[in-house]
Amino acid sequence: MALPLFDSLTPFMLEGGAVRGRVIRLGAVAQTILERHDYPPHVARLLSELLLAAGMLSANLKSEGIFTIQVRGQGLVPLVVVDAVYGGQLRGYADVQAESIAAINAVADYSPRALVGEGAYLAITLDSGEHRYQGIVALEGDSVADALTAYFVNSEQLDVQVQLALAHDGPWRAAGIMVERMPNEGQDVEAVAEAWRYAKAVSGTLSDSELLDPLLDTPALLYRLFHEQGVWVYDPQSFSVGCRCSRERILGILTGMKLEDRADMVVDGKVDVHCQFCNKSEIFSPEEIGLSAKN
Ligand SMILES: [Zn+2]
Incomplete structure (x- = not known):
């Protein structure tokens, strides 16, 4: 079943302008990319989380350009790579050798670090055609959401909070929300700090099942969360599966x-x-x- 409300990214801004954010939800796009290889469940999860991350970042592409996220290490899954092109094309794959599959399936709890192994890092590259910029952070924490937060804090000096969720009770669904504190320009410092605390606390109440609910559209989800503060919801950008290998x-x-x-x-x-x-x-x-x- 196609999920018409999915495969899109919806930007929003809280009333007052101190906090903005984005919600990404992938349905058929994630399913199409994941079913091309027979991935162990942990690897499918890691790849989906990176697709969400690339999709979130692609909102920052202003014109032609490509965001690439690579996770590399010396462990069971030495490479996962995803990219997002301006206009919403996503692609990705994980390098899984047949001889590693039993060991991957023996990893009890999902942990990107345990899968990617020794020296695991996350590299984010923006190639705008004219300029190429790369930020690298160690793959620390227990999730891609943690790694992405560390990337924004360390490489971009941005305060963000990221939540990612996945479901595989049928075709894959993957969704995420990020809230971000805007640069403070002449606003009341205490009011901005309060707006940021509110945004983090309220977005932290969002459950994975709400994020992934195929019957709850994104504006309704955002209204449910932020109705007290007030929220501006912008037009969504849609995603498709695309590759440049013609x-x-x-x-x-x-x-x-x-x-x-x-x-x-x-x-x-x-x-x-x-x-x-x-x-x-x-x-x-x-x-x-x-x-x-x-x-
Ligand atoms: Zn291809």
Whole structure:
């Protein structure tokens, strides 16, 4: 069942302007990305939380640009990567080797650090086309929400509170809320501090089941939470599943390579280029990539 209220991000601002926030909810988009690989449940959860994180960050893209989040370490899941493109295209995958699956399933409680292992970190890259900016934080705390909060506090000097929730009682649903204290510009310091305390306390009362409720639309959810203070709800931005691995693009990359490198890619008379995001192969003949058949 498609969830028409999901696959969107809704920005909001509390009355008074001291606190803003965003609610993200993913349904079919999360399901499509997760079902492309047969992930162990903990890995599916980690990937979904990172999709939420990338979706939340993508609200900051002002024009063409890509937010990429990578989680890397030396443990059972050495890499998870997700990205969000301006306009709402999301993609992502987790690197899971077959020999690690039993050990991943033996991890009792979900913990990103336990999965990603020694040296785990979270890197967030913004590539605007003209500029590339990267912030890195250790993957500390027990959740991606904690890591994301640490990223905002340490790299962006922003006060935020993040909550992420997941359900897999049918197709995947994933949702999150972030509240953020606005920079204090000439406002009454005590009033801003009070508004921030209120926003954190009230958003902390939101249950995972409310966040994930397919029958509760986001404006109604926000009104339920913040009706005492008053809340401005902005137009949502929608998400879709997207990848940049078109056959034409791959062909362009292949034919741009040196002849000897192209020849090295031929196995059993063909070139097989696999996209992990889509879990799909594009097969080319040697002739198609500018080699003669005998290569
Ligand atoms: Zn792809």
